[in-house]
Amino acid sequence: GAPPWSGLTLWRGVATAEPFLDGSTMVMVGDGEQKFVAYPLGPVGPDGRMPINFIAERRGAGSGEVDWNHPIDPQPIVDLFREWAFDWIDIPALIASADEILEYPMVDRDALPQWTFGRTTLVGDAAHAMYPNGSNGGSQATLDARTLAFHLATAASPEAGLRAYEADRRPATAALLEQTRQAGPEKVMVLAAERAPEGFAHIHDVIGPDELEEVATAYKRAAGFHPASLNGRASLSVVR
Ligand SMILES: Cc1cc2nc3c(=O)[nH]c(=O)nc-3n(C[C@H](O)[C@H](O)[C@H](O)COP(=O)(O)OP(=O)(O)OC[C@H]3O[C@@H](n4cnc5c(N)ncnc54)[C@H](O)[C@@H]3O)c2cc1C
Structure with a gap:
């Protein structure tokens, strides 16, 4: 449709x-x-x-x-x-x-209930087309590809690799889709306009630094590029 x-x-x-x-x-x-x-x-x-x-x-x-x-x-x-x-x-x-x-x-597209069918799966926009809030479609396609390559290299069979890839990426991108529908990181622009329709002298008069940081961090975590989370997880590179 x-x-x-x-x-x-x-x-x-x-x-x-x-x-x-x-x-x-x-x-x-x-x-x-x-x-x-x-x-x-x-x-x-x-x-x-x-x-x-x-x-x-x-x-x-x-x-x-x-x-x-x-x-x-x-x-x-x-x-x-x-x-x-x-x-x-x-x-x-x-x-x-x-x-x-x-x-x-x-x-955009509603989150799909399934990406993988036997030896076929979906990646990128085909799997999770989302609003451009956060300028993120290309980044998510790259994360899909990297995760897919990791699981294909480490799973017992191609089918198991595709299933493991979907288990990692489908819930993550479904959660991100919901955030993009709430304006993603650009939510701060909506908040500022609601709280100070006549304008403001400094952004912190309208949205405190902690709240600004909270919005940015929540989006970075959902999108998979929060620096501390990235540095804290195991590498997706497979060394043979
Ligand atoms: C104007 C615009 C600006 C954007 N800005 C950003 C941004 O700033 N940051 C960001 O992260 N993302 C951005 N995006 C989103 C990003 O471009 C997409 O999310 C990303 O390209 C998706 O990658 P993909 O490989 O899934 O699909 P695509 O890049 O669409 O690749 C699909 C490929 O499949 C080919 N194809 C289609 N049908 C067939 C067929 N039957 N046989 C063979 N080949 C076929 C197509 O020609 C295409 O080359 C933007 C998108 C647009 C349109």
Whole structure:
């Protein structure tokens, strides 16, 4: 069936523009209803400009129809972000200058009850397509591959290896899927907007350092890249 739609629509594009902030920073602006994410893709060219990748996001402004190659007219998106021209980044100008903008509904897939059937299993997006909150789909596919290789190298049979891989990865990715549906690490943006709709002087006035750390740590643990947990577990490399 059709993938469930979050109600959010993403517009992705690449603009060539002057650097913002220090020229090597990723920014995320907004809340759970409307958001803008941008980061540089390469160095500053001789003309003083650089390629900047961006994602503009808004709830209820598109459709859940899945078409990954759907170019759109930038003007309505520029209009949605008209008020977002700041002295450190001009978001409507960035959107207007994109070479092309593609529209994506933010969809995912419900967690599957089974990945492995005999000598066949699922990895990556085929196993657990999830929202891009946390920028994590590629990382999870890599973790799948590494875990799969470990179990195939150490299990008594290929079938047992696939079952052990699924036992490791399916519950972990199902839990992560739930976190991405709650905005993942970007939950702090939602909290800040809820608690201080008129703005704030310092983030700690709105969300204390402990709570910020708690949100980040919970996501890192669920996603499998919490440094202390990683350093504390046995390596997945098999030395023969
Ligand atoms: C715009 C965008 C931005 C993203 N940004 C990030 C990010 O910042 N960080 C992150 O971690 N993840 C990101 N992701 C998610 C990430 O790209 C995916 O989660 C990841 O690529 C999944 O890997 P995969 O190997 O499972 O699938 P894919 O990378 O989709 O690979 C599947 C491959 O199978 C091929 N294929 C399909 N059907 C057949 C067939 N019948 N026969 C042979 N081959 C076939 C496809 O052509 C493709 O090459 C992003 C995704 C998109 C679309």
